[in-house]
Structures are given as structure tokens and as C-alpha cells.
Amino acid sequence: MILPLNVKEADFIAACNKFQKAIGKQWVFSDEADLALYRDAYSAQWDDEDEPIPSLALAPKNTQEVQAIVKIANEFKIPLFPISTGKNLGYGSSAPNRRGDVVVDLKRMNKIIAVDDKRNFCIVEPGVSYFDLYEYVEKHNLNVFLDIPDPGWGSPVGNALDHGWGYTMGMYRDHFGSHCGMEVVLANGEILRTGMGALPGAKTFAENKYGYGPYIDGLFSQSNFGIVTKMGFWMMPKPEYYLLLSLKMKRREDLIPAVEILNYLEDSFIVGWPLYRSPLNPPHGKAMNPELKGYLTSKHGMPDLNKIQNYAIKNEIPYWQIDIPIYGCKETCYANMHYVQERFKVIKDAKIDIIQEFALPMNLEQKTALKHKVSLGIPNMEIFWLSTRGESLEPSDGHVWFSPVIPRDGKELLKCQDVYIQVFRDLGIESPITPFAHPRSWMYRAFCFMLAFNNSRTDRQSNLKMRHAYRTMVKVAAENGWGDYRAAPTFQDDVMDAYSFNNHALRRFNEQLKDCVDPNGILAPGRGGIYPKNAREQRFANKKLDALALKNLKLGRRV
Structure with a gap:
């Protein structure tokens, strides 16, 4: 037991x-x-x-x-x-x-309490999945959709509380930022409603975030101050038309002006989520070209940037490809497309093509053909087919995400690539990062430059080394001003420890609050690196065990 x-x-x-x-x-x-x-x-x-x-x-x-x-x-x-x-x-x-x-x-708490497509909001319980909400909206022919992540079986409530992100316009991609109103069971068993919900009979629970007095909703995200049982969200009206562009650029340094232009376009609400990637990465299920792979370590164990660039130009492979969605009526979409094309003329040889366009509502055939279903709020499970058991060359037993937030700046991204590559070389591990690794652009006004650390169900020594590498990356990222935004339980103490301004004032403040609202320390002790007073000796418990195991491993003892 x-x-x-x-x-x-x-x-x-x-x-x-x-x-x-x-x-x-x-x-x-x-x-x-x-x-x-x-x-x-x-x-x-x-x-x-x-x-x-x-x-x-x-x-x-x-x-x-x-x-x-x-x-x-x-x-x-x-x-x-x-x-x-x-x-x-x-x-x-x-x-x-x-x-x-x-x-x-909370899976049994799966009621969809309200969906309003005139005022564009919903209120749901935590057991409601993105699939559930999508099916409800489609069944009732409602003119809204909720921004969703990958995959669609998750919960809008759970994803938002863990600062999850999605794929449409910036204000909707921020799932916690687009929430509005909560019902929470506190550690003493009382029910609290935030914002307008604190007004009995309020008619704007999911429309006005703030109500009266301090805004406290943030206390219940990535923390252990209460159990959220209801949550409101702002929904995106379905557009009349959807246009998907593809921007292709030839040189690594082209990313620098491209990011600056896309920042302006996105923040001006001209375009939606830009999907950054590089065609130099092999398609899912395919191995990297041996010549290109050799250039990743051909300069004293480090990438030869000139040879990689020459390889791309010689083989007519764009160094970068960025998919750019536009929403609106057809006339607006085309006008915005022409403006986007004009802005990118400053980048030599940049090419922009239309790769998909649809009038909404779409039929089933069109939905199936849609290149980025998530860009129109259609939940699916394709992410697992692509990255784990479907077309993957070497399916792993799983992975742990390392997800630092970096500036939405091309120069900083290229620096981040260099830093990551050096860290893995120093650790004696083949780098999963290349000079054409792309940022995750879900976050509104920031990039997330994430990578997956593979784990094993059979090799405990491999897991031990992986945990050491992860903690090293947390430390190096923090030294460069990049902070992990989300982490598995194993590493939450390490991540919170990196947010150390003024002798860990943030953590100390959180734990002061914890002691007040949860004196018995019953709600998720340790979540987010926040411990109640009766459990603070548990901080870094697994890290301490790992340090001992690593020492024994170096001494040739069995782990």
C-alpha cells in the first residue's frame, strides 16, 4: 500500500x-x-x-x-x-x-453550462474536453469556436490553469488570458467566485474579468491555492473566410527581419498564428540527409553554418518556411495578403504563396483537407500520430518537455540555438537542436524555444542522465534570461528556484499565502515549487536523490 x-x-x-x-x-x-x-x-x-x-x-x-x-x-x-x-x-x-x-x-464534472455566440463566451466544468465543447457547438450550429491546443482530448480548464496556448489570434491563444471568471473550492471547503461571479446573480460572469477589488484569478493558475470547478472563456467568432499563406526564405539570417515584420502584423491583428519551421528538417518518418547531418558536427564538433547554408542553396531548399493565416471576409483576407506581400519585399528572394483558402462554414471534406485544423478550432489527435507511434522512426517511451520563454526576436532565437547546442556538446549528448531549429510561436508576444527530453521505462540510468541534462538546461536558460514556463513535477522545484529575484521573493510570497489559505497543506503540496510549512523539507527531494545516484554512477556503483 x-x-x-x-x-x-x-x-x-x-x-x-x-x-x-x-x-x-x-x-x-x-x-x-x-x-x-x-x-x-x-x-x-x-x-x-x-x-x-x-x-x-x-x-x-x-x-x-x-x-x-x-x-x-x-x-x-x-x-x-x-x-x-x-x-x-x-x-x-x-x-x-x-x-x-x-x-x-474532476472528469465527471463535465457540464457545458453556457455557450453564447452573440456575446462570444462559454462557461464549462473541468471535465469538459475540447472535443466535447466542439461537438456541442457544431450540434447547435453556433457561430463561435474556442482556441485549442494539441491534442483535443484535454480540458479547457486544465489547459488554461497550466498556462497552455493555442493556434488562432493572439488574444485567444493565451488560454489563461482569455479566461473570464472562476468558481473555486478553497482549502477550507468554501466556494469562491472571482470577478463578476462574486456578485450574486451576475449576468457577466464570463464577460468582465475584474469585477470589483483585487484581481485574484492568477493565484489559481499553476498553483495550489484552490480547486477550480467552473471557468468562463472568451470565444472567437467564426470568420467568413480563411486564407493560409506560406512564406519561404533562403538564408538563416532572413529570420531576423521576418520576425520583426511578423510581430508588427500579428500585433496589428492583420494575421493570426505564424507557424515557423525549416524545410531542412526531414519530414516526419524520414531520416536527415547524411550530408546535411554531417555538417551539424563538422566544425570541431559544432555545426558548420556556412556549409549548412550552402547545402540549402545548392539543393534549392528554403532555410525557413512560415505559414501565415489570415481571417475575415474574403475581401479583407485578400487585402491583408497583398499588404503582407508588400511588407516582405525587403527580404531578398522571399516568396509568398497561397496554400489553402476556404469560405466558412466548411463541409466535412474541407475540414479533412484543412492543413492546420487547430487554426479553426477543430480538435484532433494527429499530434500523436506524427510524433510518437505513427510515422516516427524510433518511437520512444515518452518525453519530458523543456519549455523556456525567450524574446520574440530573431537574433535571440539564433543565439538560443547556439547556446543549446553548446550545452549538449558539453554534456556529451547528441544535440536535438540544430541551426535550423524553429521557435514555437503559440505564446502571444514571446517565443517558446522548447525541446523534448526522451525518457525510458527500462533504462533507469538513461532517465537519471536525462534529469541531469534537463536541470542543466534550466540553469543555463536562466543565466541567459530565459525561464521555463511549465514543467513536469520532477522539475518544478528547479524551475521555481530559477525565478529567484530578490532572494526568491516570489516563492516566499507564494508560501506566505499558502500558509494563510491552506494551513494544513492539503492542496497539491509542492505544485509549482510552492510548499506548505509542514512539507518544505520536501523541496528538491528528488534532486537530492539524483545527486547521490549520479555520484554512485560515477563511482561505478549500480543505480
């Missing part, structure tokens, strides 16, 4: 009995087979003694049952870890932060 930290077996059993009475025995999961479903499928600590596996999972059906769970947890000092749909792969999935914490699975 796995027990929560510092909880006696007798108290745990007594709490289990009370949980069963509160929400129904069938919704209290304690069997090993059931709990295995709450393991992080991509865990960086797979099969380690401290792998975060829950002792119990609870599935309440409404806010009142969440309240009952919280009150019982306070009575027995049982640590809880709430999840929405638990699809946060690469960042922890459905596993708790610590081994033994009790998962509160």
Missing part, C-alpha cells in the same frame, strides 16, 4: 471510508490496476522509488462533493492533487506532484 507522506495507515483507512460515504464507493479508486492509470505515462522517474504514484483517486460529480472531499482531507491531513482530464502529457499527465498524494479526478 502506498500511503500519503506523514499520514498513518489507520488515519488513511478512516479517511477512505469517509470519502466513500461522501461520493460513493464506486468513485473511490484504490485498486493497484486503477491507480496505475494515474501514473504519468511519460514519467521522468518511471519505476524509481519516488515515482509520483497516488495512494488513492477520487472522482466527485459536482462542487458539493469536492467540498466534502476537502473537508475530510483537512480532518486527516490528507494531501490532494486535483486534475481536470489528466492529459497533460510531457508535463506530468494525471500523476500527483508527490508519491502518495490523493488524486481528485
Whole structure:
């Protein structure tokens, strides 16, 4: 039996009995087979003694049952870890932060409370998925859609609370920024509504963020101050027309003026999400050309930029390709396209083509043919086919995302490539980053220059080395002013530690609040690197174990 930290077996059993009475025995999961479903499928600590596996999972059906769970947890000092749909792969999935914490699975709370296509908002519970909301909108022929991430089985509530991003216009891509209004169960079991929701009978719960007084919604994102049970979102009206352009450029340095131009176009609401990539990267399922791959290490173990550039020009391969969507009526889309073409004339040999265009609403055949379904709010699961089990040459057991935020600046991106490549060389690891690695442009007004660290379910030494590499990257990124925005439980202490201005004033302030609103430390202790006073000795617990294991590995001892 796995027990929560510092909880006696007798108290745990007594709490289990009370949980069963509160929400129904069938919704209290304690069997090993059931709990295995709450393991992080991509865990960086797979099969380690401290792998975060829950002792119990609870599935309440409404806010009142969440309240009952919280009150019982306070009575027995049982640590809880709430999840929405638990699809946060690469960042922890459905596993708790610590081994033994009790998962509160909100999947049964799946009501779509409201969708309004005249005022363009929705209100949903945490168990609602992007698929659920999309199907509801289509069934009722509503003229709105919600910005979505990959993949579509996640929860709008869970994704927004973890600062997730999407693929349409900037103000909608910021999922937490486009939320409006929350209902939250606090650590003492009380219900709080934020913004206009604090006004009984408010008619603008999901339309005005601020209400009256301090704006506190941010306290409930990436934190452990409450369990969100309802959330409002601003939705994007469906456009009349969709136009997708493709910009191709020949030289590595062309990215610098291109980013500057696209920043202006995006911030002026002329274009939507620009998808940056490089055709020098092989298509999914294909190996990189051996000649090009050789140039990645041909200059004293580092990339030869001149040879890579010459290879691209010789083989007539664009160094960069950027897909640029435009929304509006057909006339507006074409007018904006002509303006985009005019702006990019300053880049020599830059070429812009139309690759897709559709009038909306689209039929099923058109939706199937759509190049970037997410750009029109159509959820799917294609990301897994492309990157894991479909066309991948060497499917891995999973991955952990490293996701630092960098300036939306071409020069900084090229610098970031150089820094990452040097770090991996110093670590003696083949670099997954190349001089044509592209930024993730989901974030509005910033880039995320992320990479995936592969993990293993069979090789614990490999996982140990991967964790060391990840922590090194966190440190190096911070030294360059780049901060990870989201991390798996294994690395959340490291990431929060990097946000260290004024002797960790942010962390100290968060933990002061934690001690006030959650004195028993029952809500997700350690999430986001925020610990209650009764658990602060747990900070860096897995990092300390890893340091010992690395020392033993260097001494030739078995890990």
C-alpha cells in the first residue's frame, strides 16, 4: 500500500471510508490496476522509488462533493492533487506532484453550462474536453469556436490553469488570458467566485474579468491555492473566410527581419498564428540527409553554418518556411495578403504563396483537407500520430518537455540555438537542436524555444542522465534570461528556484499565502515549487536523490 507522506495507515483507512460515504464507493479508486492509470505515462522517474504514484483517486460529480472531499482531507491531513482530464502529457499527465498524494479526478464534472455566440463566451466544468465543447457547438450550429491546443482530448480548464496556448489570434491563444471568471473550492471547503461571479446573480460572469477589488484569478493558475470547478472563456467568432499563406526564405539570417515584420502584423491583428519551421528538417518518418547531418558536427564538433547554408542553396531548399493565416471576409483576407506581400519585399528572394483558402462554414471534406485544423478550432489527435507511434522512426517511451520563454526576436532565437547546442556538446549528448531549429510561436508576444527530453521505462540510468541534462538546461536558460514556463513535477522545484529575484521573493510570497489559505497543506503540496510549512523539507527531494545516484554512477556503483 502506498500511503500519503506523514499520514498513518489507520488515519488513511478512516479517511477512505469517509470519502466513500461522501461520493460513493464506486468513485473511490484504490485498486493497484486503477491507480496505475494515474501514473504519468511519460514519467521522468518511471519505476524509481519516488515515482509520483497516488495512494488513492477520487472522482466527485459536482462542487458539493469536492467540498466534502476537502473537508475530510483537512480532518486527516490528507494531501490532494486535483486534475481536470489528466492529459497533460510531457508535463506530468494525471500523476500527483508527490508519491502518495490523493488524486481528485474532476472528469465527471463535465457540464457545458453556457455557450453564447452573440456575446462570444462559454462557461464549462473541468471535465469538459475540447472535443466535447466542439461537438456541442457544431450540434447547435453556433457561430463561435474556442482556441485549442494539441491534442483535443484535454480540458479547457486544465489547459488554461497550466498556462497552455493555442493556434488562432493572439488574444485567444493565451488560454489563461482569455479566461473570464472562476468558481473555486478553497482549502477550507468554501466556494469562491472571482470577478463578476462574486456578485450574486451576475449576468457577466464570463464577460468582465475584474469585477470589483483585487484581481485574484492568477493565484489559481499553476498553483495550489484552490480547486477550480467552473471557468468562463472568451470565444472567437467564426470568420467568413480563411486564407493560409506560406512564406519561404533562403538564408538563416532572413529570420531576423521576418520576425520583426511578423510581430508588427500579428500585433496589428492583420494575421493570426505564424507557424515557423525549416524545410531542412526531414519530414516526419524520414531520416536527415547524411550530408546535411554531417555538417551539424563538422566544425570541431559544432555545426558548420556556412556549409549548412550552402547545402540549402545548392539543393534549392528554403532555410525557413512560415505559414501565415489570415481571417475575415474574403475581401479583407485578400487585402491583408497583398499588404503582407508588400511588407516582405525587403527580404531578398522571399516568396509568398497561397496554400489553402476556404469560405466558412466548411463541409466535412474541407475540414479533412484543412492543413492546420487547430487554426479553426477543430480538435484532433494527429499530434500523436506524427510524433510518437505513427510515422516516427524510433518511437520512444515518452518525453519530458523543456519549455523556456525567450524574446520574440530573431537574433535571440539564433543565439538560443547556439547556446543549446553548446550545452549538449558539453554534456556529451547528441544535440536535438540544430541551426535550423524553429521557435514555437503559440505564446502571444514571446517565443517558446522548447525541446523534448526522451525518457525510458527500462533504462533507469538513461532517465537519471536525462534529469541531469534537463536541470542543466534550466540553469543555463536562466543565466541567459530565459525561464521555463511549465514543467513536469520532477522539475518544478528547479524551475521555481530559477525565478529567484530578490532572494526568491516570489516563492516566499507564494508560501506566505499558502500558509494563510491552506494551513494544513492539503492542496497539491509542492505544485509549482510552492510548499506548505509542514512539507518544505520536501523541496528538491528528488534532486537530492539524483545527486547521490549520479555520484554512485560515477563511482561505478549500480543505480
